[in-house]
Amino acid sequence: MVQILVYGAVISAIYAMLAVGFTLIFGVARILNLAHGSFYALGAYLVYSLTADARLPLWLACLLAVPLVGAFGVVVERVLVRPLRRSMLAVLLITLAVALMVEQALLLIFGSEARNVPSMVDATYHFAGVDISAQRLLALGGGVTILAGLWLFMQYTRLGSAILAIAQDAEAAQYMGIPSDRIYSLVMGLSAAIAASAGILVAPFQTVIPSMGLLPLVKAFAIVVVGGLGSIPGSILGALLLGYSETIIAFQVSIEWSQIVSVAAVFTTLVLRPSGFFGKRASF
Amino acid sequence: MKRFLFPSIAVAMLALAADPADRVMAQQTKPIRIGVNTAIQAQVGRDAIDSVKMAIDEINAQGGVLGRKFEMIVADEGEAATDGPKVGIAAVNKLTSEDHVDVLIGGYDSGVTLGELPHIARAKTIFLGIGSASPAIQQKVKEDYERYKYIFRVNPINSARQSQALINFITGKLKGDLGYKKMSIIGENAKWVQDMVPAIKKGAQAAGIEVPVAEFFDVQTADFSPLFAKVKDSGSQYLIVIISHGSSDVFVKQWYDAKVPVPIGGIDVKGMDANFFDRVGGKSIAEVSANFVLRAPLTPVTVPWWDKFVSLNKRPPVYTAAGAYAAVYIYTEAVKRAGSTETDAVVKELEKTDFVGPAGRVQFDATHDVKDGPGFVNLLFVQWQANGERVVVWPKELVTGKMINPPWLAQN
Numbered sequence: 001m002v003q004i005l006v007y008g009a010v011i012s013a014i015y016a017m018l019a020v021g022f023t024l025i026f027g028v029a030r031i032l033n034l035a036h037g038s039f040y041a042l043g044a045y046l047v048y049s050l051t052a053d054a055r056l057p058l059w060l061a062c063l064l065a066v067p068l069v070g071a072f073g074v075v076v077e078r079v080l081v082r083p084l085r086r087s088m089l090a091v092l093l094i095t096l097a098v099a100l101m102v103e104q105a106l107l108l109i110f111g112s113e114a115r116n117v118p119s120m121v122d123a124t125y126h127f128a129g130v131d132i133s134a135q136r137l138l139a140l141g142g143g144v145t146i147l148a149g150l151w152l153f154m155q156y157t158r159l160g161s162a163i164l165a166i167a168q169d170a171e172a173a174q175y176m177g178i179p180s181d182r183i184y185s186l187v188m189g190l191s192a193a194i195a196a197s198a199g200i201l202v203a204p205f206q207t208v209i210p211s212m213g214l215l216p217l218v219k220a221f222a223i224v225v226v227g228g229l230g231s232i233p234g235s236i237l238g239a240l241l242l243g244y245s246e247t248i249i250a251f252q253v254s255i256e257w258s259q260i261v262s263v264a265a266v267f268t269t270l271v272l273r274p275s276g277f278f279g280k281r282a283s284f
Numbered sequence: 285m286k287r288f289l290f291p292s293i294a295v296a297m298l299a300l301a302a303d304p305a306d307r308v309m310a311q312q313t314k315p316i317r318i319g320v321n322t323a324i325q326a327q328v329g330r331d332a333i334d335s336v337k338m339a340i341d342e343i344n345a346q347g348g349v350l351g352r353k354f355e356m357i358v359a360d361e362g363e364a365a366t367d368g369p370k371v372g373i374a375a376v377n378k379l380t381s382e383d384h385v386d387v388l389i390g391g392y393d394s395g396v397t398l399g400e401l402p403h404i405a406r407a408k409t410i411f412l413g414i415g416s417a418s419p420a421i422q423q424k425v426k427e428d429y430e431r432y433k434y435i436f437r438v439n440p441i442n443s444a445r446q447s448q449a450l451i452n453f454i455t456g457k458l459k460g461d462l463g464y465k466k467m468s469i470i471g472e473n474a475k476w477v478q479d480m481v482p483a484i485k486k487g488a489q490a491a492g493i494e495v496p497v498a499e500f501f502d503v504q505t506a507d508f509s510p511l512f513a514k515v516k517d518s519g520s521q522y523l524i525v526i527i528s529h530g531s532s533d534v535f536v537k538q539w540y541d542a543k544v545p546v547p548i549g550g551i552d553v554k555g556m557d558a559n560f561f562d563r564v565g566g567k568s569i570a571e572v573s574a575n576f577v578l579r580a581p582l583t584p585v586t587v588p589w590w591d592k593f594v595s596l597n598k599r600p601p602v603y604t605a606a607g608a609y610a611a612v613y614i615y616t617e618a619v620k621r622a623g624s625t626e627t628d629a630v631v632k633e634l635e636k637t638d639f640v641g642p643a644g645r646v647q648f649d650a651t652h653d654v655k656d657g658p659g660f661v662n663l664l665f666v667q668w669q670a671n672g673e674r675v676v677v678w679p680k681e682l683v684t685g686k687m688i689n690p691p692w693l694a695q696n
Binding site: 003007011107111112113114115116118119124126129130131132133135136204205206207209211215247250251254255256258259 | 325326327363473499500501502504505506507508509510511512513514516517531533534537538541542543544545554557562563564565
């Protein structure tokens with residue numbers, strides 16, 4: 001039971017980090033970003049490259065990787081997405097192209113073998129029958145901190161208010177003098193940075209391979225469908241539901257069956273409540 | 285129009301009739317084409333390609349075979365976990381129908397190879413398998429010899445025989461030498477493993493070993509914690525794992541990070557890679573990983589072959605490299621004995637193969653499968669130890685060191 005609680009919390013925190021960024025950019029800019037998993041992969045690979053190739057200390061590599069991926073997100077929005085934003089289909093295709101391009105670039109540069117990102121903390125904790133590495137607890141703590149920071153930013157800063165205003169009514173916000181294009185870029189950068197943080201935090205105990213962005217994208221997609229596309233609270237609730245459901249199935253039934261949870265969740269949601277739990281426009 | 289038609293036909297006929305000896309000569313001097321169908325992005329694929337090239341260069345430097353040189357054409361089988369068999373089938377069809385290769389050397393994923401077989405048989409092209417382990421592949425030869433006689437497996441030992449070798453390790457080493465009586469078995473849900481897990485469980489139970497957990501996991505599994513927790517709670521003294529397409533790197537890292545109080549070992553295909561220990565930051569320490577070849581005097585050619593591969597490619601080889609190298613020589617010798625590259629004649633000669641390669645002596649059984657056991661190719665149980673050293677801990681006659689426990693457990 002304690003095992004399910006602890007491991008479920010870790011996996012939910014990671015899923016929440018992935019889903020929040022994905023839903024944020026959709027909620028604000030109506031961009032269904034299929035390159036979201038690429039930001040996650042880039043975060044992990046940048047840390048690998050900065051530590052293994054550039055020989056930087058791990059903490060510095062992590063601190064550099066997050067803004068670098070954020071900047072990449074801004075470039076993607078500014079150069080590739082913005083000219084096509086009028087067409088949802090064109091945006092989908094261009095972000096898919098970015099995802100494929102990133103994966104192929106990683107494959108060419110690093111090859112197909114898994115790369116090792118060292119643990120930020122090496123300890124292992126044993127309590128109440130649970131063996132858990134400190135790195136997983138760090139991922140949990142990091143995830144909660146990032147999400148709390150995002151909430152504070154959205155609620156208590158002028159920029160956060162501007163983002164909320166755009167999300168509620170982009171046209172009205174523009175009339176009020178809020179520069180929507182700049183906000184879209186900023187949100188894309190923010191979304192990329194959060195995904196990169198997730199990639200960095202899980203890289204030491206997950207697979208760092210060029211295709212590592214695909215599964216997180218699928219999970220993020222499933223979570224936002226369950227939680228409601230465009231809703232941050234919905235994404236957090238969806239992440240908790242999916243994270244704990246998978247963990248319970250893995251512990252109580254079989255690890256083999258845990259992967260089907262996200263598919264079942266999407267299917268059930270689309271049949272019973274197509275808009276998800278909080279699927280209203282601008283429901284921050 | 286008619287004015288031109290008859291002269292044209294006459295000219296064409298004359299051209300066809302002109303000097304058939306020249307055409308025969310051209311046929312006899314054109315290179316023998318080896319098609320390599322493999323997963324080119326994976327190390328198993330890259331090593332297979334480099335090893336075929338190494339063998340071809342050696343043979344061509346000696347004048348080739350029957351006065352003909354070899355040339356290699358590579359086609360990508362893709363990544364089995366994501367692409368399924370369709371990319372492999374397209375690769376085989378390209379090699380046989382567009383490139384008209386004389387022989388195929390390759391294969392890595394059993395599911396992909398099984399998908400390719402009907403296409404290879406239809407093209408009546410010899411296929412020397414060097415990576416896929418499912419017994420179902422060679423079973424086709426038994427079921428329909430005339431159709432599938434072109435299919436041979438040079439490497440690795442099929443998974444049923446690997447299961448038996450693993451049972452011998454479990455009963456001989458783990459129970460016999462170390463006294464373990466309770467073990468769990470987990471394997472990825474892939475074609476070659478589906479028959480192995482029940483067979484190993486049955487074999488272990490027959491030897492009086494309790495098997496509380498015997499489970500499959502998806503090849504995409506990214507979190508093994510629930511499995512480790514289950515195995516630990518079951519009171520198992522050892523965890524047998526069978527993994528190839530799944531992420532071995534993640535598996536050992538999560539095992540090490542959680543300091544799971546159960547040692548691990550079995551068949552971990554990526555754990556066979558010489559750089560695996562470094563790749564996982566040394567976290568594979570004490571993992572036993574079955575292997576087919578390593579730098580040890582398994583045969584007189586093993587060490588020279590290994591060293592040459594390393595000097596040419598700046599990395600140590602994996603098992604497909606040993607099979608690929610042997611396959612080129614086995615085909616060459618069969619062509620030499622047959623006196624031509626005519627497929628049926630070469631098949632007959634391949635059946636008589638007796639070749640000593642880097643991984644052992646290769647002979648084929650009635651299903652064209654490589655024979656195993658003493659004197660042939662063996663499955664070696666190799667343990668990762670301090671500083672990435674590899675020690676053979678089983679079979680008994682080939683042991684090179686003492687088996688250790690992971691650092692967080694008391695040593696035996």
